[in-house]
Amino acid sequence: MLHIDRYAYRNRLYGVHPAEKVCxxxxxxxxxLAGAPPLTPLLALVVMAGATVGWAGIxxxxxxxxxxxxxxxxxxxxxxxxxxxxxxGDGLLWGVRVGAFFLGLDRTGVEQALHLVxxxxxxxxxxxxxxxTTPVTELLRVxxxxxxxxxxxxxxxxxxxxxxxxxxxxxxxxxxxxxxGGYASWGRAFRSxxxxxxxxxxxxxxxALALFTALSARGYNGSLEVVGPEYxxxxxxxxxxxxxxxxxxxxxxxxxGGAHVRAHP
Amino acid sequence: xxxPILEALDVHYTYPDGTRALRGVTLRVPEGSKVxxxxxxxxxxxxxxxxxxxxxxxxxGTVRFAGREIRYDRKSLGELRRAVGMxxxxxxxxxxxxxxFEEVSFGPANLGLAPEEVRRRVREALxxxxxxxxxxxxxxxxxxxxxxxxxxxxxxxxxxxxxxxxEPTAGLDPRQTSGLMELLDxxxxxxxxxxxxxxxxDLACSxxxxxxxxxxxxxxxxxxxxxxxxxxxxxxxxxxxxxxVVEVHRxxxxxxxxxxxxxxxxxxxxxxxxxxxxxxxxxxxxx
Numbered sequence: 001m002l003h004i005d006r007y008a009y010r011n012r013l014y015g016v017h018p019a020e021k022v023c024x025x026x027x028x029x030x031x032x033l034a035g036a037p038p039l040t041p042l043l044a045l046v047v048m049a050g051a052t053v054g055w056a057g058i059x060x061x062x063x064x065x066x067x068x069x070x071x072x073x074x075x076x077x078x079x080x081x082x083x084x085x086x087x088x089g090d091g092l093l094w095g096v097r098v099g100a101f102f103l104g105l106d107r108t109g110v111e112q113a114l115h116l117v118x119x120x121x122x123x124x125x126x127x128x129x130x131x132x133t134t135p136v137t138e139l140l141r142v143x144x145x146x147x148x149x150x151x152x153x154x155x156x157x158x159x160x161x162x163x164x165x166x167x168x169x170x171x172x173x174x175x176x177x178x179x180x181g182g183y184a185s186w187g188r189a190f191r192s193x194x195x196x197x198x199x200x201x202x203x204x205x206x207x208a209l210a211l212f213t214a215l216s217a218r219g220y221n222g223s224l225e226v227v228g229p230e231y232x233x234x235x236x237x238x239x240x241x242x243x244x245x246x247x248x249x250x251x252x253x254x255x256x257g258g259a260h261v262r263a264h265p
Numbered sequence: 266x267x268x269p270i271l272e273a274l275d276v277h278y279t280y281p282d283g284t285r286a287l288r289g290v291t292l293r294v295p296e297g298s299k300v301x302x303x304x305x306x307x308x309x310x311x312x313x314x315x316x317x318x319x320x321x322x323x324x325x326g327t328v329r330f331a332g333r334e335i336r337y338d339r340k341s342l343g344e345l346r347r348a349v350g351m352x353x354x355x356x357x358x359x360x361x362x363x364x365x366f367e368e369v370s371f372g373p374a375n376l377g378l379a380p381e382e383v384r385r386r387v388r389e390a391l392x393x394x395x396x397x398x399x400x401x402x403x404x405x406x407x408x409x410x411x412x413x414x415x416x417x418x419x420x421x422x423x424x425x426x427x428x429x430x431x432e433p434t435a436g437l438d439p440r441q442t443s444g445l446m447e448l449l450d451x452x453x454x455x456x457x458x459x460x461x462x463x464x465x466x467d468l469a470c471s472x473x474x475x476x477x478x479x480x481x482x483x484x485x486x487x488x489x490x491x492x493x494x495x496x497x498x499x500x501x502x503x504x505x506x507x508x509x510v511v512e513v514h515r516x517x518x519x520x521x522x523x524x525x526x527x528x529x530x531x532x533x534x535x536x537x538x539x540x541x542x543x544x545x546x547x548x549x550x551x552x
Contacts, residue, residue, distance in 0.1 A: 009403055135403060137364035161363045164405035210358035213320055217351040218423065219343055219375035226367035227374050227383040229400065 002167075003062065008135040011056040017231045018138035019145070020241040024051070025130035027245045031252040032122030037115035040255050041122030047244060048125035055240075056133045063128070070124045074117055082113035136160050141228045154224045162207070169203055170196060268332070270296040270458055271317055271349065271427055276326035278312055278482075286312040288482040289326070294427065294475075299453045300460045301473035301490075305504040309482040310462035311354070314429050317460070318349040347376055350425030354432040356412035365391075365407070365415050366400045372423040383422075390422035394448060410441045417448070427458040434468060446472050470494055470508035471532035478503045491529040510536050 013021065028048045032041040049067075053060045084092065084106050095104020130139070137160075140153055173196050177183065182192035212220075271294040278287040286309045294300050302310050315321040316328050319335055319342045327334050335345055350372075353359045362368035369390055373383045391397045394414045399407060407415065413433070420428065433449070434442040446468065449459050463469055469476050470490045477487040478499060486499040493499065494511045507515075510530055517523040523539050530536040 005403075006406075009401075009406070014401075135363075137362075137367065137403065157362060161361060161404060165357050207358055210353070210355065211361055213315070214351075214353050214359040215361060215371075216320055217318055217346060217353070218372040218419065219346050221339070221343070221375065224361070224371065225374040226362060226364075227370040227380045227387070228364070229366045229384065 004066075004131050005136070007058055007062075007132045011058060011133050013056040013133040014135075015231075016133075016237045016241075017233050018134050018142045020233075020237060021130060021134045022139070022142050024048075024241050024245055025126040027248050028126030028129065029123050031248050032119055032126065035122075035252045036255040038118030040252050041118040043251050044122035044248060045118075045125045047248060048122075048129045051244065052125070052129045052132055056129075058132050063132075066128055066132075067121070067124070070120065071117075074120050078113050078116070081116055082109045084109050150223060157224070162204075165207065166200065166204065170200055173199060268296065269293040269329075270331055271460075272329040273313065273316060273323075274327050274329065276313070276316055276323040276328065278309075278316065278321060278324055280312075286482055287316075287323075290479070290482065290484055292477060292484065292487075294458060294460055296426075296458055297453065297456055298458055298475055299449070299473050300458075300475045300477060301469035302460065302462045302477045302479055303464065303466065303469050303503070303505060304462075304479035305464065307481075308479040308503075310479055311431055312482075313479070314351060314431055314460070314462060317427075317429055318351050319345045320351070347423060348425055349427045349429060350420035350423055352416050352420050352428070352430040352433060354435060356409070356416045359416045359419070360404045360412060363403050363405065365396070365402055365404055368404060368415060369419045369422050372419055376423060386422045386424065387418075390418040393421055393451075394418040395444070409436055410438070413437065413441075413445070417445075421452075425457075427460065428452060430459070430461045432463060433461055434463065434465065442468070464505075466494065466500075466505055466508045467510065470510060478505065480504070490531055495529060514539070 025048070028044040032044045035041060035044070049063065052058050053063050082105055083103060085101055085103050086092075087101060092102060092104035092106050093110065095102045097103075137157075140157055144150075144153055177192045177196065181188065183189040215224075271292075273290055273292040276287050276290045276292075277285075279285045290309065290313055292302075292313065302313065304310050312321065316323055319328070319337060322337055329335065330345055330349065335341065360368055362371065366387060369387045370383050373386045378386070388397070388400075391400055394417050396411065396414045396418050399411055399415060404412070404415065413436075417430070417433075428449070430449070433445055437445060449461070450472070453459050461473075473490055475487065476490045476493045478485045478493060480503045485503050486493055486496060490508075494508050497507065500507055510532060514523065514530055514536060517539070518525045518527075527539055528535075530539060
């Protein structure tokens with residue numbers, strides 16, 4: 001989580017206009033979910049993985065680990081999709097008899113599972129691209145630009161900012177407790193953790209009060225209005241983003257567009 | 266220096282939990298001056314500062330800005346806070362935004378300025394605080410010293426007439442401290458008024474042109490540093506030490522190395538300026 005955040009500020013696409021990155025990631029997400037599986041989503045996966053590792057310069061080992069995390073959740077859910085239960089064993093590619101029923105894999109089940117994997121990986125690759133190349137602050141700016149409600153944006157900004165303060169506070173309390181043997185045994189560890197959590201709540205409350213005072217000192221009047229820097233949009237980046245986006249959309253159309261969605265309502 | 270720009274007259278304040286933080290504080294801040302408020306922990310320095318830009322309202326007594334008693338309606342407070350900027354001690358309680366640029370833009374944006382003007386002020390404030398290279402960094406990956414500079418930039422961007430800093434050097438290393446004090450000097454040179462709270466007597470002695478000693482919510486003494494720091498009873502009463510430069514000077518006078526009529530030095534350089542004469546005498550007598 002923190003690694004993702006760090007990469008978001010330190011990648012080769014850092015200076016690129018966030019709206020361009022949102023556009024590319026959004027397209028990948030769209031063609032993965034709405035395109036004909038497994039070809040279109042896998043194409044999106046290849047393009048986005050290439051952009052993330054090759055263009056933005058995220059180490060491929062780290063990228064694979066992130067994909068593996070997504071894949072892990074996916075694998076856990078696959079049996080429910082792929083396995084069929086029926087009274088007859090014919091038509092199954094593989095099956096076992098459980099009492100009066102057969103449990104096994106048939107062609108549709110396997111296909112559905114593969115499609116699901118492809119769709120998820122394609123969609124996730126789009127989100128990973130965005131998460132790894134675009135800092136949250138810039139995403140918020142894009143959302144503000146497109147008219148996202150201010151209240152939600154302010155909440156997101158505060159949550160994001162104070163998440164780190166909370167982590168830091170929790171970390172230092174933990175170290176202080178551990179230094180005095182607070183985690184020497186299971187019993188002590190539970191007790192210490194309970195204390196840590198309760199102290200965190202109190203601290204969070206105090207911090208909220210202090211923040212309100214500090215904001216008031218700078219003329220806070222109910223809305224956290226800020227002004228972001230201006231972006232220098234480069235033609236080269238626009239062209240690259242534009243080509244990739246159009247490429248993805250064209251491949252989506254060529255592979256039948258959203259036809260299969262209508263075919264299986 | 267001219268008349269007081271900020272005044273607290275017989276200000277009393279008791280916190281809801283019953284702590285009597287201020288017991289009749291009277292403070293005058295002349296325009297264009299550099300004031301250091303000294304005092305031990307719990308003396309009421311922060312509470313006093315919170316009164317100076319209307320964040321707290323005195324239970325008794327008044328606060329005046331530019332000769333006029335401050336009022337506590339929304340509009341008057343807005344004007345006061347535009348003119349009196351406050352930098353808090355803990356940067357994490359002031360920095361609310363994950364982006365440094367946006368953080369600094371908060372104050373000027375609240376003044377209702379056009380976005381271009383806000384951006385100009387942000388860039389200028391970041392330049393003044395040597396924080397230009399931090400503009401694109403996220404707030405949560407800054408070091409403590411960098412966070413402090415960003416806090417200061419966030420207040421400077423409002424272009425206040427009076428800058429109030431609560432313990433600005435607490436937690437900074439010596440190099441950062443001298444850099445910060447130089448910056449505060451530059452602000453004062455341009456006609457700004459700067460008030461700081463500190464526990465560092467050496468810093469107060471060398472930097473301020475007016476020192477106020479606070480203890481248990483009362484003003485024990487005030488005046489130019491060369492007067493306040495000679496008053497040993499006052500310093501002892503406030504649990505403060507004598508600045509080293511004053512102590513060395515006193516010892517030099519006692520040993521007859523420096524004439525007692527010489528002005529009390531406020532910093533290293535002024536002390537050294539007194540020395541060559543004594544060194545020359547010694548060299549001559551040896552020869």
